[in-house]
Amino acid sequence: MNILKEKIHNIIVENGPISIASFMEISLSDKKYGYYRKKMPLGSKGDFVTSPDISQIFGEIIGIWILDIWIKLKEPSNFQIVDLGGGRGTLLKDINRVLKNKISNFIFIDINEELIKLQKKALKGATHFEKIDDIPKKPTIFIGNEFLDTFPVHQFIKKDNYWKEVCVNSNGKELFFSYESSKLSKKIPLGNLINLKEESIIEINFKVKEIINNISYFIKENSGAAIFFDYGYIDGYGDSFQGIKDNKSINPLSDPGFVDLTSHVNFKAIKLQAKENNINVYGPNTQSLFLEEMGAIQRLKILEKNALSHQRKDLRIGLNRLMNEKEMGNLFKVIALSSKNFPSLEGFTCGTTRNKK
Numbered sequence: 341m342n343i344l345k346e347k348i349h350n351i352i353v354e355n356g357p358i359s360i361a362s363f364m365e366i367s368l369s370d371k372k373y374g375y376y377r378k379k380m381p382l383g384s385k386g387d388f389v390t391s392p393d394i395s396q397i398f399g400e401i402i403g404i405w406i407l408d409i410w411i412k413l414k415e416p417s418n419f420q421i422v423d424l425g426g427g428r429g430t431l432l433k434d435i436n437r438v439l440k441n442k443i444s445n446f447i448f449i450d451i452n453e454e455l456i457k458l459q460k461k462a463l464k465g466a467t468h469f470e471k472i473d474d475i476p477k478k479p480t481i482f483i484g485n486e487f488l489d490t491f492p493v494h495q496f497i498k499k500d501n502y503w504k505e506v507c508v509n510s511n512g513k514e515l516f517f518s519y520e521s522s523k524l525s526k527k528i529p530l531g532n533l534i535n536l537k538e539e540s541i542i543e544i545n546f547k548v549k550e551i552i553n554n555i556s557y558f559i560k561e562n563s564g565a566a567i568f569f570d571y572g573y574i575d576g577y578g579d580s581f582q583g584i585k586d587n588k589s590i591n592p593l594s595d596p597g598f599v600d601l602t603s604h605v606n607f608k609a610i611k612l613q614a615k616e617n618n619i620n621v622y623g624p625n626t627q628s629l630f631l632e633e634m635g636a637i638q639r640l641k642i643l644e645k646n647a648l649s650h651q652r653k654d655l656r657i658g659l660n661r662l663m664n665e666k667e668m669g670n671l672f673k674v675i676a677l678s679s680k681n682f683p684s685l686e687g688f689t690c691g692t693t694r695n696k697k
């Protein structure tokens with residue numbers, strides 16, 4: 341049994357079943373054995389590949405999105421860009437190419453030492469922090485691609501007209517799911533149950549709520565905007581907790597520390613939270629619509645003109661993967677937030693909600 345799995349078994353034997361959120365927290369962030377602490381999860385040799393590494397057009401389009409804001413703000417020098425969970429650094433590198441040194445204050449926020457090394461190589465001169473609280477207080481654009489889905493989610497199941505929390509349990513050998521009456525499950529209003537079938541599952545991500553609150557507070561104080569791309573849903577509910585290893589979905593309890601654990605992001609909850617925080621909200625939209633509206637197809641045509649035939653093929657395949665509705669185009673959603681004093685953000689004509697207060 342791997343060391344982290346043994347540690348989790350011992351915790352459960354001593355204290356009883358743990359929430360899925362606690363299981364995710366330990367499996368992903370344990371200081372020594374957590375998945376995001378030690379392993380090189382990204383890239384063709386890692387467990388999964390992300391949009392910036394699939395197509396350069398992804399980062400270039402976000403670069404254009406930022407440039408538009410910066411020009412509307414009359415080109416301030418006191419301005420920074422923060423990549424939340426910067427991965428291999430490809431996204432900021434591609435953005436930097438578009439910005440051509442017009443903005444050069446780049447910050448990575450990350451906890452994975454291997455990835456931080458790659459980020460340092462990808463973009464010399466960028467600074468590195470572990471938390472949003474530590475970054476300089478100035479006008480900021482935050483970008484988070486596949487960042488929010490790494491945070492621990494709680495699951496609740498409808499059982500005999502009550503909520504039970506879906507927990508991780510142990511029989512000494514294997515980890516398995518069990519349904520428990522927990523402090524949190526007792527706090528969820530029973531009214532939410534009325535229209536749901538028996539055994540329906542809902543997911544609540546308190547950590548994502550905290551991040552949205554932190555960012556809302558930061559941009560209200562310092563002015564700024566944020567944009568998030570992720571696997572996610574706008575309406576509905578259900579079980580989206582999954583494990584990914586070698587680009588395949590596997591039992592999330594099978595090998596803690598060696599499996600990436602994610603859940604789909606609830607974009608409606610983010611929108612409601614941002615509105616409650618009295619900041620502007622754009623979207624959510626599908627990734628496909630956002631990229632189309634921001635000119636990704638025109639950018640492809642320009643790149644194709646100067647490319648060799650095999651490069652043209654790769655460019656097309658890459659963008660198709662990001663935009664095709666059967667691939668990432670629909671599955672991935674995008675939402676943007678901004679402070680009241682910020683200019684309007686592009687890419688959200690379809691599905692824009694500006695907060696009027």
Ligand SMILES: C[S@@+](CC[C@H](N)C(=O)[O-])C[C@H]1O[C@@H](n2cnc3c(N)ncnc32)[C@H](O)[C@@H]1O
Binds near residue numbers: 390427
């Ligand atoms: C799925 S990867 C996405 C990487 C990158 N945004 C991309 O698109 O390629 C998640 C990233 O978030 C980082 N990360 C995970 N948990 C984090 C945390 N608690 N604080 C900061 N970064 C974290 C990981 O190390 C990794 O760089």
